[in-house]
Amino acid sequence: MPRGAIPTRVLPKLSSLQQRPTVKVFRKPKKSNEQVAADEKDSGTIYRRGAPLFNAKRIIEGSGAASTQSIRKLKADPFDQSWRKDVSEDVLQFVDDMEVQGTKLLPEELLQLIRDPAKYFSRPQHVPECLRQQVYFPNFSVCIKRNKHLSPYYAQFQVPLWFNKLDLKAYLKDLYNVDTVHIRSWVTHVRPVRQDVLNKFSLAAYKQSPAKKEMIAQLVDPFVWPVAPEDIDRTPFSTQQFQDVAKVQEDESKKTSDLFNSMLDRKHRKSIATQAQEMLQGKIAWGPTWQQLAETRRAMAGAADTLPPSHSPPPPPAAPKRTQESGISR
Structure with missing residues (x-):
């Protein structure tokens, strides 16, 4: 072997019995648009040619399943391809694409697919990630604060600590189509709070709450807050009923407490x-x-x-009995 050459491994040649048999692919003939429309009118399906099959939120009724005889043959022989004559073209295309990408379906998955394609594709875990519609939800919140002292051209927000000015600018532009001119930010630290101790011998602990970050953005177009309603009908919320119940519970708790029992009845x-x-x-x-x-x-x-009877005097106490042996009264 010359110097610098890469050694290769010689694979053993399989015998004729070990070689995989040649599979002949059977495809259903394509139908014209008139035939497809007539079939849909007769069957009442909602499937249309060119509609996306890989939709986990919709049950597709146009994908045909394999017959019982083809399913039995596939169970007996995993290399049997007679089921390809029964299923629709979209199912065949999906199976071929998965094999080309290197993620061939297992025999159990293939059986589930050809039995009921609509049920198989209605589950998200059966749809590959490359064919899914990715939806990204934010894991943070931006809260706008009402500040009466600011001009309509300024808006104040409470943002996470890792939020910067470019993030807020992109957030307002992409979601609300609001242009900003200038952004100012600051961080407010919370004073540590001393926690109550269990006894006089334990050390006091201080609790540090997380800091708060706020930003003020200068807007191109003014933003005016709507007028807050003054007369709010709280009857549907039954606030008075909840207040009465809370007052009764507070009075009952006072009566049962030790501190209330030691005090005079006012x-x-x-x-x-x-x-x-x-x-x-x-x-x-x-x-x-x-x-x-x-x-x-x-x-x-x-x-x-x-x-x-309620005011009659009580009967006199009984005389003590004496025993004959000792003479001691009991």
Whole structure:
């Protein structure tokens, strides 16, 4: 072998039994436009010649599937090509293109395709990336802020920290077709906040919130904010109902708390003060408590012989029992 030559590996020659058999491709004859229109009118399909097949959002009914006999032959022999006579041209073109690109379909994938092409192409994972319609969504947000002190030719935005002036200029131009003359940016740092400690022996920790970046863009055309509505009907939102429920929950939580139990009942004290004021003014007459109850008053006046059960005195306690052996009372 001469110097500098690249060694090559000699591949063994396959025998006649090991060689792959020659496959004869069967293609369906092309139909004219009149025949296609007549077939579509009879079948009621929505497929049109030249329509994109690789659309994961639409079920295509014009792609013909293979017969049951062809599917059985393909299961028995993976190199069988009799199914090519049954499927439509778009399916054949897809299979050939995948083989040319070096991503040949597996036997299981080929069976799924020829059984129901519309169902196969309705799933995005079956469509190659080169034939998909790529959609890119932004992973950030640009918030416009209402500033009354700015001129209509200036707009203030809150942007991510990595956003620069060229990004904002391209963002406004590409999405909203807004031209800018000048952009000014600044970063506002947030003051660290001390967190509450669990006890007096633990060290205090400080929490640093992320900084905020804002920009002011000078616009070519003025932008005027719409007038904010003053009279907003909040009836559909039931704000009063939510406020009443929150107040009731707050009162109940206060009653069950330990701090509230240790405090005096202010409502009861106010009611006593109100009754005393009315008594001094002569609006109500003072009387003993027993006179306020009808049955007790009749018994105390001698009209009744016995007190009601609620006011009868309790029975006397029972005498202690003594045992005969020890004589100790128990």
